[in-house]
Amino acid sequence: MKTKLKSNIFFLLLVLVNTIYSQELKIIDAYGNPVKSKTIILNNSFSDTLKTNNRGKIKIHKNTDYQSVTILEYNTIVPKDSIRNGILQITSRYVDALPTFETKTTNHSNILNSLKEFDHETITKEKILNSDYSTSADILLLTDGVTIQKSQGGGGSPIIRGFEANRILLMIDGVRMNNAIYRNGHVQNSLTVDPFIIKDFNVIYGPSAVTYGSDAIGGVINYTTTKPKLSNKKDTTLEKIRLITRLNKGADELTNHIDFNFSQQRWASFSSLTFKQFGDIVMGENRRHGYADWGKLPYYVDHVLGSDSLIENPNPNNQLDIGYNQIDITQKFLFKPTQHLEISTNSQLSTSSNIQRFDQLNNYNENGIPQFATWEYGPQLRIMNVLNLNWNKPTRLFDNISLNTSHQKISESRNIRQFNNPYLEQNDEQVQVFGINICAKKSLAEALS
Known part of the structure; x- marks a missing residue:
């Protein structure tokens, strides 16, 4: 009893001393989010x-x-008199642009709950639709x-921390x-995801990404698409139709783009169709770095009377013939069918026309002759079908269990022909992928209580 009393007294004294001799400062950004794991320098004669x-706090x-106060990673200095009630908020007055993103993880994001405190970002549908990005x-x-690495309009290979x-x-x-098909070079497969149906997407960085396997050593990019919405009415209703x-x-x-949702109380359907057409890209005319001809395309290759010829480009700022659909x-x-059982299907198809590899077509030898007359990606096809069963009635073994089966068919190709060479090199790659995933969740805290 005396030992326990002494321990409690020691603990109270420790807390009291810590309170008397230290103060807590919380640093938040312009949107109220805590500035986590950042280096803070208190500036005086001795820093x-x-x-x-x-939680964005320092003692x-x-x-x-x-x-x-200096926030080293933001290269920002904020005066001490900006502190209000132990909180220092960094606004646009002190920094031009702060990286802001949501770090909320939900069960619908397919991110493991145990990883929600690790380094990852979530970009929502609102931010995607408010941006001017096309793919x-x-x-x-x-x-x-x-x-992203992007050699042409139909490109976009993600890079995370050098991977x-x-x-x-x-x-x-x-x-x-x-x-x-995924190789050591650039991978453009993220283009096959329709940006208009994305609910959100998560990016996981650092060591927590390897939870998903050895192919996630650089990170994880997980797209979550819109889910069909059930109706509160017995009759079939058109919940929402969207035209863009x-x-x-x-x-x-x-x-x-068009999408719509039909539903009743026990079933729902979500349909989406998107058609995208891209033409030639026109570069800007101002080159203030001092290289007046940098990036210009003075000539292009055309097949005339059975042979390849160099044709003068009437507008050297125009990247010709790189458009695609x-x-x-x-x-x-x-x-x-019941309160605890959900059955869902997910079918997606994405296909494109040929996509020219602009950087390769712009390679010239020492004599000013182009290396290639043709260098293009063939039509990229991705078909995915998924069947998901989800049971959410708690038992002794699990609180929730889900079964996910999937089939994917991927088809890609490359067509390469040297300048004035009649032989066309074609590489066709076709892969079918089958997958099955069983996930059961159980709250150990409730089970042990």
């Missing part, structure tokens, strides 16, 4: 360096005298840590897109 925790010795590869630039291609795991609705048309002069883009179709069904 103290601290690091914020997962400062009560006698520490400082005039301003599901381009929208990855909405994140803070993903860049690319088969070192990054692509997923859609919990189904792995990676397959035997977009014109983009920079990429000579014309996009038309793409069609995306999605059909989902949801059936809920």
Whole structure:
């Protein structure tokens, strides 16, 4: 009893001393999100360096005298008098642009709950639709840590912390897109996801990504698409119909999209169709870096009278013949026969026309002769069919269990022909992927209580 009393007294004294001799400062961004794991410098004649925790907080010795606070990663200095009630908010007054994103993880995002405190980003549908990006590869630039390699209009290979291609795991609705075609070079398969039906997408960085397997060593990009919505009425109802048309002069883009949701109380259907047409890309005329001819296309190759010829480009800023078309179709069904059972299907089809590899067509030898007359990706086809069963009635073994079976058919090709060479090299790749995934969840906290 005396030992326990002494321990409690020691603990109270420790808390009291810590409260008296330290003060807590919370740092948030312009949107109220905590600034996590950032280096903080308290500026005075002797600078103290601290690091914020997962709640954006640091502890400062009560006698520490400082005039301003530096957030090293943001290259930002904020005066001490900006602190209000122990909170320092960094606004656009002190920094031009802060990376802001949601770090909320839900059960519908197919991100493991145990990973929600790790380094990852979630980009919502609202941010995607409010952006001017045209493809599901381009929208990855909405994140803070993903860049894309893009050699032509129909390109977009994601790069996460220096990793690319088969070192990054692509997923859609919990189904792995990676397959035997994925190689060490650039992978453009994220283009086959329709950006208009994406509910959100998650990007997982760092060591937590390897939870998904060895092909996720660089990170995970997981797209989640719109789910059919059940109705509260017995009669069949059209919940929502959406029409979108977009014109983009920079990429000579014309996009038309339609989706609609039919439903009753026990079943629902979601249908989507998107047609995208891209033309030639016109570069800007201003080259203030001093290289007046940089990036210009003075000539292009055309097959005239049985041979390849160099034709003068009337507008050298115009990247000729790199346009392409793409069609995306999605059909989902949801059936809920009982309160605890959900059965859903997910069918997606994406196909494109030939896509020219502009960087290869712009290669010239020392004599000023182009290396290739033809270098193009053939039509890229992706067909996916998924059947999902979900049972959410708690038992002694699990609280929720789901079965996910999938089939994918992927077809890609490359066509390459040297300048004035009659032989066309064709590489055709076709892969079929079958998958099955069983996931059971059980709350151990409730089971042990």
